[in-house]
Amino acid sequence: MAPEAVKSRYCLPAGMPMPDPARSASFHHGFWEAARRHELVVQRCRSCATFQFGPEEICHHCHGFDLYWDRVEPSGRIYSWERIWHPSFPVLKEACPYLVVLIELPQAGGTRMMGNLLGDARRDPPIGGKVDAVFEDHEEGFTLVQWRLTD
Amino acid sequence: MASDALTIKDKAAIVGLGETKYYKRGGAPQSEFRLACEAIMKAADDAGIAVTDIDGLASYADDRNEPIRMASALGLPELRLSNIFWSGGGGGVAGAVGNAAAAIAAGYAKYVCVFRSLAQGQFFRFGAAPAPKSVTGNAMYTLPYGMGTAAQMIALRTRRFMYENQVRQDTMAAVAMASYYHAQFNPRAVMYGRPLTREQYDNSRWIVEPFHLYDCCMENDGAAAVIMTSAERARDLKHKPAYVMAAAQGSSFRQGASAHNSPDYGTSNFKTLAPRLYEMAGITPADVDVAQCYENFTGAVVMAMVEHGFCAPEEVNDFCRFDNLTWPDGKLPINTSGGNLAECYVHGMELVLEAARQVRGTSTCQVRDCEVSLVVAGPAVPLVSDLILHG
Numbered sequence: 423m424a425p426e427a428v429k430s431r432y433c434l435p436a437g438m439p440m441p442d443p444a445r446s447a448s449f450h451h452g453f454w455e456a457a458r459r460h461e462l463v464v465q466r467c468r469s470c471a472t473f474q475f476g477p478e479e480i481c482h483h484c485h486g487f488d489l490y491w492d493r494v495e496p497s498g499r500i501y502s503w504e505r506i507w508h509p510s511f512p513v514l515k516e517a518c519p520y521l522v523v524l525i526e527l528p529q530a531g532g533t534r535m536m537g538n539l540l541g542d543a544r545r546d547p548p549i550g551g552k553v554d555a556v557f558e559d560h561e562e563g564f565t566l567v568q569w570r571l572t573d
Numbered sequence: 574m575a576s577d578a579l580t581i582k583d584k585a586a587i588v589g590l591g592e593t594k595y596y597k598r599g600g601a602p603q604s605e606f607r608l609a610c611e612a613i614m615k616a617a618d619d620a621g622i623a624v625t626d627i628d629g630l631a632s633y634a635d636d637r638n639e640p641i642r643m644a645s646a647l648g649l650p651e652l653r654l655s656n657i658f659w660s661g662g663g664g665g666v667a668g669a670v671g672n673a674a675a676a677i678a679a680g681y682a683k684y685v686c687v688f689r690s691l692a693q694g695q696f697f698r699f700g701a702a703p704a705p706k707s708v709t710g711n712a713m714y715t716l717p718y719g720m721g722t723a724a725q726m727i728a729l730r731t732r733r734f735m736y737e738n739q740v741r742q743d744t745m746a747a748v749a750m751a752s753y754y755h756a757q758f759n760p761r762a763v764m765y766g767r768p769l770t771r772e773q774y775d776n777s778r779w780i781v782e783p784f785h786l787y788d789c790c791m792e793n794d795g796a797a798a799v800i801m802t803s804a805e806r807a808r809d810l811k812h813k814p815a816y817v818m819a820a821a822q823g824s825s826f827r828q829g830a831s832a833h834n835s836p837d838y839g840t841s842n843f844k845t846l847a848p849r850l851y852e853m854a855g856i857t858p859a860d861v862d863v864a865q866c867y868e869n870f871t872g873a874v875v876m877a878m879v880e881h882g883f884c885a886p887e888e889v890n891d892f893c894r895f896d897n898l899t900w901p902d903g904k905l906p907i908n909t910s911g912g913n914l915a916e917c918y919v920h921g922m923e924l925v926l927e928a929a930r931q932v933r934g935t936s937t938c939q940v941r942d943c944e945v946s947l948v949v950a951g952p953a954v955p956l957v958s959d960l961i962l963h964g
Contacts, residue, residue, distance in 0.1 A: 434719050439705050441713035450710065476711050476831030502733040502838070507779040510722045511704040519779075522720045524729055524833050534834050538718050549736045566717055 432558055433538040433568055434520060437513035441564050449477045452491035457565040460557040463491035464530040473531035496555035497572065498525040501534055503547045519543050525553055525569055540570045547571070580853050585674035586807035586814035587929045587962065589620025589800030595763050595917030599694025601794035608796035609638045609690035610646065616798040621811035622684060627800070629654030629682030631673045633665030634920050638690055653682040658822070658958070662723070663867050663913075664951025666921035668958030671820030673801045683802060689922035690796035711831035723869060724789055726833075727953045728781045731872030734839030735783060738879075738886040742783065744893045745871040746774050748907070749787045749914055751898040752868060756911025758937040763793060764915035788871040790913035797922040799929065815932035815962040818945065819854035821846050822958035829955040841876035841952035843959070850959045851882070856945060858882035861961075863906050863931045863940045865924035866949040868913045873952035878905075881949065881959075900938035909938040924948050925960070932964045 443454040449465070456463040465477040469486035480487055502524045509515045521539040526532055539547055540556060552572040559565050591612045593601075601608060617624045624647055630640035631654065640655040654676045658665035666689065673685040708716045715721055720729075734740060753769035756762035769787060777786040807814035825845045828835045837844070851857060858881060866874045875893055878884060883905055884892035892904075900906040910916045910927035917923050928946040930936040948960040 434717075437704075438719065439712075439716045440707040441717055442707035442709050443713065445707075446709040446713065450713065454713070474830075475834055476714050478831075482827060482830075502729045502736070504725065504728045504732055505779070505782040506719060506725060507781060508724075510719070510725070513704065514719055517719070520719060522718055522725065522729065524733075524838075532836075534832065534838075536715050536718055536720060536832055549733075568718075 432560065433540055434517050435513050438511065440560070440562055447479075449479055449489065453477065454564060456491060456493070457557060457567055460565070461493050462496040462555050462567065463493050464527065464533050465489050466492040473533050475530075475533040475535065492530070494527060494530045498527045498535070498553055498569070500524070500547050500549050500551045500553060501526040502549065503539065505543065521547060523547060523553070523569055535567065537567055537569045540568055581671070581674045581678050581820060582818055582853055582855070583804055583816050584678035585801055586804055586816045587670070587799045587925070588802055588807050588810045588812060588814055589616040589618075589622070590926045590929055591615025591617070591619055592761070592797040592919070592923065592926060593795050595761055595919070596794040597763060598792035598794060601692050601694060605690045605692035605796070606638050606642070608692060608794065609643065609688055609798070612690065612796035612798040613643070613647070613686050613688055616686060616800045619812070620800040622800065625650055626684050627686045628652060629656070629673065629676060629685030631656040631669045631676070631685055631687045632689055633658035633669040634660070634662055634689065636689055654685055660954070660956040662951050662954045663869060663921040664954040664957040666867070666925060666958065667820060667948045667950035667960035668822035670799070670801070670817070670925055670960050671822055671958060674817040674820055677801060677803050683806065685801045686798055687801060687925070688796065688798035689920045691919055692794045693792045694794055714832040724781050724784055727870045727873050728784050729833065730839055730953050731783060731870065731876070734872070734876050737839050738889060740875060741890050744875055744890050745783065745788055746771060747893050747895045747898055748868065748871040748874045749774060750895050752908045752912045752914035754895070754899050755909045755938045756915035759910050759916060760937075762911040762916040763791060764911060783872065784870055787914070790869055791915070791918045793918040795917045795919045797919045797926055799925055813933045813964060815929035815946070815964070818961040818963040819850050820958070820960050821850040821853065822956070824956050839876070841873050841880050842955065842957050843877055843880035843949070843952065846957060846959060847881045850961060854961045856961070860945050861905065861947045862943045862945050863909060864947040864949065865909070865912065865928045866907050867921045867924060867951050868908060869951065869953070874907070877949050877952035881947070900940060906938065906940055909936050909940070921950055928960070928962050932962050
């Protein structure tokens with residue numbers, strides 16, 4: 423494999439902070455386990471069916487504590503975006519500029535998730551544009567949910 | 574307003590102002606604690622009281638200089654109020670003043686000092702997020718994607734607001750240029766003698782689109798403090814009191830939902846708070862003579878202008894023009910000392926001092942016949958606050 427290909431295996435360089443669900447509260451675990459299986463899940467209340475994200479210990483709508491992870495279609499729409507030029511970590515210096523997108527999931531009550539938009543970072547993404555999730559497996563044993571504009 | 578309505582209108586006043594010399598980040602030869610001591614002593618002197626008359630201390634934004642250390646170091650005979658406004662940011666500055674006013678009205682203390690001290694040279698830099706090996710909890714949904722600084726968080730909200738209301742870059746440029754323009758009259762300002770042209774703004778590097786370098790607050794060392802007391806005591810002191818006409822703090826529905834899930838997103842988070850503020854003051858936005866609007870980032874100021882009723886969202890490009898926002902002839906001069914962008918980033922405490930100066934008639938960009946002086950704290954963060962002072 424060419425060195426360039428190794429470098430571009432992940433959207434952002436190695437050395438970025440890694441998600442550590444094992445050391446997080448248990449209500450976070452399901453999301454990361456699903457991502458590892460290349461499934462997109464959103465927390466949902468068994469009592470009133472409300473979706474919520476990020477996960478919490480209690481349903482903000484009916485105050486039920488019986489929450490679960492519901493598998494949803496791994497796609498969404500761009501709700502907002504930004505192009506980051508100033509590296510907030512030294513490791514990001516070579517990655518700038520990169521795109522961060524906020525994705526709305528209409529199929530999950532309009533909850534939102536963040537990620538990087540794959541592709542040309544110098545092109546302005548269209549707000550409202552349809553995107554699909556891309557599951558980015560890291561060798562350290564976690565999977566990030568990234569996004570790509572639907573063809 | 575009904576007599577049983579909750580109000581602190583005209584029950585307390587700002588009577589003393591004190592600040593240290595303002596420095597670029599890392600420029601202060603003193604420690605953060607010493608800067609705080611100096612600002613407090615100056616504020617007491619300005620009020621014409623002894624430092625030892627202070628019996629209450631209040632701050633915000635996790636200020637590191639705890640009241641108990643301060644009270645012991647200054648030898649205060651009795652501390653009756655030790656108060657901090659919860660939350661990590663500048664959204665608390667007007668709230669800290671509001672808390673102090675409430676404590677005074679309730680009889681907890683006679684002379685409360687509200688202070689904030691920042692030595693970003695001595696301690697960590699805001700905006701330069703630490704690079705941990707791993708993250709837990711809510712940060713897992715943002716930080717691994719290279720998203721986590723205040724600029725990055727507010728840029729994303731701003732982009733949505735710009736999309737919904739067709740806001741132009743010119744509108745944010747006008748906010749930055751207004752602060753720099755006013756700083757040119759203010760010898761205290763770190764950017765005194767360093768005016769900003771539109772060309773410099775346009776040519777400055779992007780931090781995170783849509784924010785150029787000049788859309789972002791500075792990093793500074795400095796401290797500022799005010800002395801507050803009851804309206805009755807205020808009348809007998811040295812300076813014209815700046816009475817608290819209204820104060821409000823809080824947050825709208827699920828603005829703290831993690832991973833950027835607040836249902837109302839392209840917002841400065843003042844939609845429920847500003848109406849409460851004006852109701853308490855018994856005024857309308859048209860009555861405001863001058864505003865100090867916390868510039869964490871210019872985009873948040875633009876959203877706050879709309880949510881404080883100065884213009885409709887579709888009018889914001891027209892309202893936020895340099896001519897409209899600047900002293901002496903603008904419709905609403907904002908950030909008349911230079912504010913967070915060009916005077917000194919003391920986490921907005923410098924804005925409270927400037928708002929009080931406008932009421933006293935001592936600003937370096939003094940608005941004619943200024944009666945009503947507004948402070949907007951920390952727009953677009955999850956917990957925000959507001960303050961109105963009057964003469």
